[in-house]
Amino acid sequence: MEAASIKRLLEQKSKAELGFYPTPFYRLTNLSKKLGVNLFIKREDFSGQSLFGGNKIRKLEYLIGDAKEKGAEYVFTFGATQSNHAMQTVEACRKEGLTPILYLVAYVEPDEQDLRSNLLLDRILGAEVHVILKNPGETEAEMSARSVKLAREHMDKLAKEGHNCYEISMGGASSIGSVGFIDGFVELAEQAADTGVEFDYLVHATGSGGTMAGLVAGKKLLNHPIRIFSFDVIGHDSSYLDSSAKLGNESLVWLGAKACLTAEDFEHDNQYFLPGYEMPSEAGNDAIRLLAREEGLFLDPVYSGKAFAGMLDYIEKGKIPQGSNVIFLHTGGATALFAEKEILGNLLDK
């Protein structure tokens, strides 16, 4: 499909104007020289709507657009206590006059007397926050399932009182949310074309999979030659690719295009997430310091730092050959730099 036809489909959808697009796209001169690749960065962290932007805003433009079209009053969503998605959903709700309710699971237990990072912002934004603490013997998956169950009960109660509730899945990973990154890919492809450089690789962090599904769907629709390397920060197994292909196909269909994705369309790497989600890695922290000291910009320890570390390792091993033209998609998350010590680890040791 031509970009213009995709844009026409996108324009037919209800959308809340939350971000400031296109986000900046430019070359990282110092790092390009140091690494031996031609490295550009796409600054989704500059999406708006506040200083603490990121990749969730594009998804929320379509999700909140849909919520408003459906007459929602309350918006429920999920995540970890320091979820970027949850905080950005609250911002979006405030701007659009909806009431946000969060059900957040505590991988890292928050200190009520010393709230940090996104939880602090959620509080300033006045969100109704339900923190789900881990029960003894409960797995993280069980804790997460319990948070959804409690939220659904809450939604049922509000519905019985005559209120209209809208549920947004974790990370905004849904057919509607992922359309944001079909949109995002079209925007990036145009910016890339304007530079005259033929880009070989697009690198980004993947969590819920919504961004990856949208990017890969956008690439496929445009028949764009760039390879997309998705570095997993949670450590999903290969079943993730089937579910992501399904998600991308649902987005394509919701948009009015044809489903065309299979698991083979994804290039996903789950070797760089350890020791675990929201647990800092040595290499991720090295990457944060490198970007800060070479380019004066910030990555985050949970997502972008680990993806950047994966990319650096690919460059070192020649999986991304010297001289390649590479784009790093900065997905945001810098509030994590002000999170609990458990999330930062030894960032300040070097």
Ligand SMILES: *Cc1c(COP(=O)(O)O)cnc(C)c1O
């Ligand atoms: C949520 C998030 C991601 C991952 O995006 P998904 O669409 O959930 O896969 C990457 N980086 C940051 C900073 C995020 O907040």
